[in-house]
Amino acid sequence: MIEAFMQSFMLRAMLAGIFVGFMSSYFGVFIVQRRMSFMGSGLAHAAFGGVALGILLNTEPLWIAIPFTIIASIGITLLKDKTNLGSDTSIGILFAISVALGIIFLSLKRSYTADAFAYLFGSILSVQTSDLIVTIILTLFTVLTFFFYWSRWAYSTFDRELAKTDRIPVTIDDYVLNILLAITIVVSVKLVGIILVAAFLVIPAASARLIAVTFFGMTIISICLGIVSSIIGLITSYIFDLPSGATIILVQAVIFFIAIIYQKASMSETI
Amino acid sequence: MNNIAIDVKNLYVNFARYSALENLNLSIPGGNFVSVVGPNGAGKTTFLKVILGLLKPNQGTITIFGKHTDELSPFDLGYVPQIKTLDRSFPALPIELVSTGLKAKWPGKMIKTNKEPVMETLEKVGAGNLAKRPLNKLSGGELQRVYLARALIRKPKILVLDEPATGIDWIGENDIHKIIDDYKSEFNATIIMVTHDWEAAYHHADHVLMLNRQILCFDTPDNAFTEQCLRKTFGHVGHRHEMIFVGRHHD
Ligand SMILES: Nc1ncnc2c1ncn2[C@@H]1O[C@H](COP(=O)(O)OP(=O)(O)OP(=O)(O)O)[C@@H](O)[C@H]1O
Ligand SMILES: [Mg+2]
Numbered sequence: 200m201i202e203a204f205m206q207s208f209m210l211r212a213m214l215a216g217i218f219v220g221f222m223s224s225y226f227g228v229f230i231v232q233r234r235m236s237f238m239g240s241g242l243a244h245a246a247f248g249g250v251a252l253g254i255l256l257n258t259e260p261l262w263i264a265i266p267f268t269i270i271a272s273i274g275i276t277l278l279k280d281k282t283n284l285g286s287d288t289s290i291g292i293l294f295a296i297s298v299a300l301g302i303i304f305l306s307l308k309r310s311y312t313a314d315a316f317a318y319l320f321g322s323i324l325s326v327q328t329s330d331l332i333v334t335i336i337l338t339l340f341t342v343l344t345f346f347f348y349w350s351r352w353a354y355s356t357f358d359r360e361l362a363k364t365d366r367i368p369v370t371i372d373d374y375v376l377n378i379l380l381a382i383t384i385v386v387s388v389k390l391v392g393i394i395l396v397a398a399f400l401v402i403p404a405a406s407a408r409l410i411a412v413t414f415f416g417m418t419i420i421s422i423c424l425g426i427v428s429s430i431i432g433l434i435t436s437y438i439f440d441l442p443s444g445a446t447i448i449l450v451q452a453v454i455f456f457i458a459i460i461y462q463k464a465s466m467s468e469t470i
Numbered sequence: 471m472n473n474i475a476i477d478v479k480n481l482y483v484n485f486a487r488y489s490a491l492e493n494l495n496l497s498i499p500g501g502n503f504v505s506v507v508g509p510n511g512a513g514k515t516t517f518l519k520v521i522l523g524l525l526k527p528n529q530g531t532i533t534i535f536g537k538h539t540d541e542l543s544p545f546d547l548g549y550v551p552q553i554k555t556l557d558r559s560f561p562a563l564p565i566e567l568v569s570t571g572l573k574a575k576w577p578g579k580m581i582k583t584n585k586e587p588v589m590e591t592l593e594k595v596g597a598g599n600l601a602k603r604p605l606n607k608l609s610g611g612e613l614q615r616v617y618l619a620r621a622l623i624r625k626p627k628i629l630v631l632d633e634p635a636t637g638i639d640w641i642g643e644n645d646i647h648k649i650i651d652d653y654k655s656e657f658n659a660t661i662i663m664v665t666h667d668w669e670a671a672y673h674h675a676d677h678v679l680m681l682n683r684q685i686l687c688f689d690t691p692d693n694a695f696t697e698q699c700l701r702k703t704f705g706h707v708g709h710r711h712e713m714i715f716v717g718r719h720h721d
Contacts, residue, residue: 232560353576357560357567361551364522365544365574411561412604415578 209437211331212323212390216429216447218338219390220403222383224425225341227404228418229376232356238275238377239397241290242384245271247393248297249385250318251304260318261330264385271297272381276374321392321444323433334386341379352376353414390429391444399444402451403428406458424454473535475500475628475660476521481530483516490516492684494530498677500627503654503661505671505691508681509704514664515552517681518630521662522549534628544574548621552632552664553613558606564616565601568592571620591619596645610637618646622653629653631663635670643667647674668695 230236249267253260271293278289305315317325344352355362355369362369384396391399407421432447439446476498483491490513498504506514519525520532523539534542548571568588569577577584592598597615600608608616618634629650635643647670654661665671671678671691678694680687680703687699 232557350575350578354570357557357562357576358551360519360524361549361570363524364547364549365570367575408559408561413563413566414561414576417561 208324208326209433211326211328212443213430213433215326215331215334215386215390216433216443217426218334219383219387220425220427220429220447221422222338222341223387223396223400224403224407224421225345225418226376226380226383227400227402227425228407228414228421229352229356230380230400231404231408232414235286236397236401237287237290238272238380239384239400241275241294242268242272242381243388243393243396244294244301245297245381246385246388246396247318248301248304250388250393251301251315254314255304255308259327259329260314261333261385261389264388265333265382267297268381268385269378272377273374276377280370318388319393320442321388321390321395323390323436323443325389330386330389337379337382337386341383344375344379348372348375349418353418357414391447392442395444395448398448399451402448402455406451406455409455409458409462424451428454473500474498475502475535476662477531477533477536479531481520481527481532483513483520483525484528490683491520491527494685496679496685496688498660498662500535500660501654501658503651503674503676504663504679505675505677506662506664506679506681507666507668507671507703512682512703514681515632518549518632518662518664521628521630522547545624546627548624548626548629550614550617550621550629550631550634553610553617553637556605556613560605562605563602564592564597564605564608564619565589567605567616568620568623571623574624587623588619591623592616594622595619595649596642611639611642614638615642615646618649622649625657626659627657628660628662631661633664633666635665635667643670650674671695 230239246264246268249264250260252267253263256263275286275289275293278284278292279286351362351367351372354365354367355372359369387396387399403424404417404421406424407417411417411420428450429447432450433443435441435450436443436446474497478494478496481491481494482489494517506517508514516525520527521534521539523542532539534546565580565585565588566577568591569580569584572584572587589598589601592601595615595618597612597619600612600616605613614634614637621629621631631650634650635646638646650661650663651674653659663675672695675691677688678691679685680694680699682703686702687694
């Protein structure tokens with residue numbers, strides 16, 4: 200009985216880990232090359248506001264956190280486009296508002312819940328079937344973007360103006376990217392935790408950047424590293440009874456340092 | 471040759487309250503080589519961006535072969551940007567950048583049918599040996615050649631060049647101008663080239679456009695490189711003006 204139960208939650212966590220690892224490392228390449236890692240952090244904290252509201256309203260936090268985070272991401276993009284504030288300032292402001300709201304929401308909920316903790320640090324136990332379904336749907340969308348958006352996002356990441364001269368709708372494309380990123384962050388949060396989700400997005404892509412010479416290569420390598428580190432991290436966290444998010448991040452960090460050594464080695468070869 | 475490639479009427483461009491271009495009026499015939507000269511901040515790049523449809527005029531109109539800039543295909547225009555904003559951390563190879571000229575999108579895996587024309591064009595601009603060297607390891611002049619290959623590969627009717635020979639060595643500069651001249655005569659293309667090199671403008675262009683927020687002179691090189699035009703455009707003239715005159719006596 201217990202064994203079967205263990206396996207079903209572990210299976211859910213493993214599937215969620217693979218899908219979430221795929222998406223975050225895929226979007227991560229754009230985050231890294233567009234220097235948006237602070238955006239990842241900002242959206243994760245926006246997700247905290249949404250989760251807290253969900254807990255306060257006694258509903259599934261995911262359903263509140265997704266629209267909440269999407270609105271925050273649109274807000275950030277609008278603030279950046281319509282004012283002459285830098286994106287870090289816009290993110291910083293929405294970041295603070297969301298966290299402040301989250302704290303108020305949680306304090307209004309008199310019976311303090313352990314649930315909030317799971318969201319802060321991530322937990323394998325917390326992955327529900329509904330989370331898995333949302334994750335799978337989002338993964339399908341993400342795979343579709345590989346065929347319809349990857350090349351456009353890549354082009355405007357390389358040079359926005361050049362992409363514009365080739366009639367790429369860069370502004371609309373940015374919104375699409377940021378909205379998908381927002382949802383990816385929300386679904387990653389259960390496994391990885393709000394605090395670590397930005398690193399989760401960035402480390403595989405940064406490692407891939409060290410190895411790859413083309414953006415396509417970087418994307419593929421990042422995805423492989425993202426998936427592999429999720430699998431290894433989840434198994435390790437299960438065996439040693441460690442928090443899943445922190446374990447995955449440490450596995451990613453090990454891969455990152457191997458990538459640095461690899462890069463140094465291949466550089467000294469060519470000299 | 472009375473087809474008009476670029477037709478500009480009462481064109482104004484402002485950045486917030488700063489007016490970058492004021493009341494431009496001009497018609498550039500198809501197959502014409504126009505050099506745009508003017509001091510830094512004169513609005514030369516701004517003018518090119520209006521041609522490319524990157525900037526919308528605040529007033530006035532611009533048509534290209536009778537069409538609004540939004541109606542053009544990206545393949546009608548080849549653009550060599552003023553290179554200074556390249557993100558050197560982006561992992562890319564010259565063959566990939568040139569292939570965006572062919573496909574108007576960023577390449578995934580490079581396939582063979584794209585590689586051949588790309589290599590050919592890189593050879594043509596003298597950058598065949600650079601094809602697979604990461605972009606972030608190229609020098610400024612090498613990069614200029616790669617960007618020129620990207621513009622030429624789409625065989626555009628109009629070439630828009632923002633200081634294409636800046637940072638290229640003297641021999642290379644002559645190569646580049648020869649490539650541009652050859653392209654023009656082979657395809658009867660219209661060339662708009664911003665340059666700070668008055669000699670290049672004088673020797674290669676059919677018309678010279680002197681710009682400093684307004685059009686101060688638009689004429690054949692002989693009529694444009696006069697002390698009067700240069701003084702109106704640049705404020706003072708300096709020694710370079712005499713160099714042009716020396717060059718002229720040689721011809
Ligand atoms: N996006 C922008 N926002 C605000 N001002 C701008 C913008 N782009 C250009 N300008 C201003 O418009 C003026 C013309 O700029 P432009 O880049 O067209 O000059 P340029 O003639 O190409 O100069 P250079 O020879 O230095 O390349 C400059 O004063 C510049 O500060
Ligand atoms: Mg300029």
